[in-house]
Amino acid sequence: MKGYVFHGPGQSAWEDVPDPAIKEPTDAIVRVGAVTICGTDLHILKGDVPEVRPGTVLGHEAVGEIMEVGSDVRTVRPGDRVLVSCISSCGRCRFCREGMYGQCRGGGGWILGHLIDGTQAEYVRVPYADLSVHALPGAVDDKDAVLLADIFPTSYEVGVLNGRVRPGDTLAVVGAGPIGLAAIATARLFSPERVVAVDRAASRLEAARKLGADAVADADEDPEQLIADLTDGLGADVVIEAVGVPESFELCTRMVRPGGHVANIGVHGRPATLHLEDLWIKNVTITTGLVDTHSTPTLLRMAAAGRLPTSQLVTHTFPLNDMEKAYDVFSRAADTGALKVVLGAPSHEDLAVPTA
Amino acid sequence: MKGYVFHGPGQSAWEDVPDPAIKEPTDAIVRVGAVTICGTDLHILKGDVPEVRPGTVLGHEAVGEIMEVGSDVRTVRPGDRVLVSCISSCGRCRFCREGMYGQCRGGGGWILGHLIDGTQAEYVRVPYADLSVHALPGAVDDKDAVLLADIFPTSYEVGVLNGRVRPGDTLAVVGAGPIGLAAIATARLFSPERVVAVDRAASRLEAARKLGADAVADADEDPEQLIADLTDGLGADVVIEAVGVPESFELCTRMVRPGGHVANIGVHGRPATLHLEDLWIKNVTITTGLVDTHSTPTLLRMAAAGRLPTSQLVTHTFPLNDMEKAYDVFSRAADTGALKVVLGAPSHEDLAVPTA
């Protein structure tokens, strides 16, 4: 089959690789119908994630069809249309039993496209299939569903739920890339009074407005002052960090009100400065986290009910074979305006126009 | 009357000052029966708290008797024996209505011995008396009660409750000074499986053991390894910072398990480094806070029921007039072994031996 293979920093290709096969009785083989590219994949390509060995097929998000299951798999069967979660769960370890699948000690966690071959391929082997894939309601099409593999549960759990967004809150989201935009979209499930998006790119702020941001601020034009003006000088109830650099995190800790929450979603490569000389007295709660995907069943129900604007984040669609082109478009987001690119899913245009 | 007056960095004296008088109808005048000295008072003396103006009477903790109340005071009356809380509460602002008295926007918060004259005197004016003093049960003697003005609610709220200590937890407390020791004592209300105290002073680790620490570690002898050994390498469920320096805070963030809590109690003067490059993926919750004293009624009930080892923290008692001597002993804790010093309360020896 074809797969997108990492060959070391700066080297990768859509190329022939062996078909995956069942290795453990808890495995499933999934034929990939739709897949997307994550910012993390770009980090891997740059060499920032050294535990990814050359030769690994990338990708940790997919929608597809079950082709084969191991002898212990009970909840799905061949022919089922499923969502492949970015997180696998052994279901037996302490963390899985507490719903913290991202911290799985039993061989799960984030493994696809990281420690084992991933989803950017025609087929993928999914370990612990019973707890790591989700049967898809017919009402959710592939392009929407694939965003529930990672970006939506990540934004919702690590941003919105950790940040404890509540009705009436002022929420600031720093970073209006795909993750920040999904945080805006899912924060609205808790009806904040207002959502303020902060970014440097006007196009992303425009996207934030479309997804429901009530106000936007250029990161270089004193977003702290805007938040202060909107909140009688108190600060935001919740601030979500969706960039992953120290400056952004530090901005978040300056924008939060006493008693408020800073929820970090960003993937950081460097330490930040925590101004405890100001913060010790402020009753602030700061959270970090890898997604657990415990919210995926809830998000699937919401998507099926038409209550999640998933497709608004998809700016580009490609056939699966155009993986290299899709990577190119996604990696040059500043030029291309890419938010999420989806491969393999028929676009609405495709669906609307008979191919004959 | 006599009071302990701050005259600028390095200058202070127990000297004559005018008697306080009712200024607002919500005020009460309290005759001070027992008072203690806080580490924060030492910071003020050094000049670290610039908003304290020369001429201010220090002190924010006391037990005493109500002498006079303003016309709006309803819950206490002259003759009542009361605890004067370190935090005053206007009761009307947004934060007070949510129980966050420490963040009061209506003229309360930490004001005694800070923005107005405090408790280290023969009499003190207490604003917002209805919400800022607590009638004392007879079963709690002065020496125990005065520790409920600040150190016990601080340790309990900002350490134990913010840290969400639960039955069965492994808890590490970094810093076994008075605040850390009170954190150990109040953490036991939630029955952790084990409490590990970390400090550099053997005498403090010994005190920690007496207050219920199950294990102790010298801060210089790899406390991280001890925690790892005790927890199958996972880390502590809860880590409480009770020192207030960057090194200590950073140690805390290395000792916490995935999904665990770091509760900062320490008063910091410098920023710390937050290693987000390690922590972003760890589902860690970090909290900071000034005490609100919302727990004081609960702690008073527990003290009255004999369930708080308050008096174990009192190493020295003095007559009120020996304020300067008490400061000297408290400020040289490394030499004197002082934990908490209490002035004014008759010691048990005093009570036992008639002075005639």
Added chain:
Amino acid sequence: MKGYVFHGPGQSAWEDVPDPAIKEPTDAIVRVGAVTICGTDLHILKGDVPEVRPGTVLGHEAVGEIMEVGSDVRTVRPGDRVLVSCISSCGRCRFCREGMYGQCRGGGGWILGHLIDGTQAEYVRVPYADLSVHALPGAVDDKDAVLLADIFPTSYEVGVLNGRVRPGDTLAVVGAGPIGLAAIATARLFSPERVVAVDRAASRLEAARKLGADAVADADEDPEQLIADLTDGLGADVVIEAVGVPESFELCTRMVRPGGHVANIGVHGRPATLHLEDLWIKNVTITTGLVDTHSTPTLLRMAAAGRLPTSQLVTHTFPLNDMEKAYDVFSRAADTGALKVVLGAPSHEDLAVPTA
């Protein structure tokens, strides 16, 4: 002035009464701009609330202007436009300090139009004004604001918050009168997947649909089966009781799923049967409660932001002098289709057509 006075069961009149005056330094006198009638007022008229003494002016909901304040009132002043909450709060008792104002032990709680003269009059004395009235944002007009005095916080706190409605939930609301409708409206702040309204009156079910119910069920046509069909036989995540009769409560306990919540808002006059022989094993949580109005500031912000459909519940408006007519219309809701009637607030028609 004029006021609506209860003279014993079945007897009441809009008649001359003495003007109220400041009695306590914490009082305020409010000129009533808009007022509404509550189902509880009808109960009082029937004699179901024996602690209401003949001679009492009824009403516990109002919007108006502060005319005079006692010497201790600090947060409002004459000329301020305010919401008069149905619950007064002394701010000093144990319950007020915990935000449970409805259980106030210091002379507050539900007193207006119950233990003291109420708001269905030209002027009303409001005790504990600092904590019992709320300054009104200009963006909220009288007719909307007056619904935040009781019905919206009641539905939100006692129904939605107690019931812990969460994104993705199936919520059943039994009773689509004003309280049930407000529960539907405020539940949507937490984005349930679907809301099912149950009632006997087709007109109320129609109103429920307009306020956002996704499905409706006639109470006599097996609503249990509908819920079961929608939830794979499990039952609703949350069921809100908004009728106040045993049959309705018992229906709620049959419709809830294992692990779900039944939140009772209904005012009951008779005991219900609790089928513990079925429920003991089901992990069900049942809550009851009088409103505390701790959520009023949040709801006011949401109303000002245009996020609460308050005015949709107002079916009739009257001048204040038409109190008796308004009671007649409200008490014959089955015939008149009345949901909430508002007196005193200019209707939009009035505003649109100059009176000259």
Added chain:
Amino acid sequence: MKGYVFHGPGQSAWEDVPDPAIKEPTDAIVRVGAVTICGTDLHILKGDVPEVRPGTVLGHEAVGEIMEVGSDVRTVRPGDRVLVSCISSCGRCRFCREGMYGQCRGGGGWILGHLIDGTQAEYVRVPYADLSVHALPGAVDDKDAVLLADIFPTSYEVGVLNGRVRPGDTLAVVGAGPIGLAAIATARLFSPERVVAVDRAASRLEAARKLGADAVADADEDPEQLIADLTDGLGADVVIEAVGVPESFELCTRMVRPGGHVANIGVHGRPATLHLEDLWIKNVTITTGLVDTHSTPTLLRMAAAGRLPTSQLVTHTFPLNDMEKAYDVFSRAADTGALKVVLGAPSHEDLAVPTA
């Protein structure tokens, strides 16, 4: 092998039955080392639990040694000493994924000695072994450990955690049989100010005192008044029902304070009257539930640390072969003073005296 077989109401015997064998790859076979008898077993014998078919081996609590495991079992292996939980968990269904194993929809829940053969035998087949047995720390002996199969997690989860016992609370426990006593013991992990035990049997009240009750009340001598006296008339913060009859439940709802919790543990066969005419206004939370055993790992740690007084509940020990005698002693608890009887575990006397 031998097993204790139910043959219909009133008929049962310790008799020869076939040895169990692995049926599913997730099964384990456990050689029973220690077992106890539950009040529920007596209900089954009386015919109160009709879904138990004649021919079923009873018992749902055991400690033993793994003899054999199915091909999918990964967390335990032959030779491991384990606790057999009263609840089995499929680990895959919605409820198991949320930690509500008692409500398992995948073939687990309470099945041992109920829907399949149980633990009162020499060997038992345990389905879903990975999630339904717990490896035992050496520090916990059989007699203590077997109480963690059901009674301790039941009391802790359904009583103490559902009731939200907090430091400083007044807790009333109605019913001082084994479950009530275990509730008293585990409630102490949260340091209530006082625990009041209510029962009719003086011997049980005496046992309650030994386990930490601060006060006791004869159920016939106005326990409501005692609670009122202790709480300034307010009522208990938390009331735990541990009897299972309507009168007891109704007493609980009269003893709880406004804002308090009633946690029902009792197994009820008849409906109770819920006095909503009094309770609707009281902000009361009532919970029910079957145990989930999600707390078992925590309780095991606490037991290993010597922090649970499990053995104090064991009044009688027997060899496994004395099952019929043990049932006789347990079923005549009023005469024999039996709390928990344990079979198979060597008593401390046995251990101390060599059998030679």
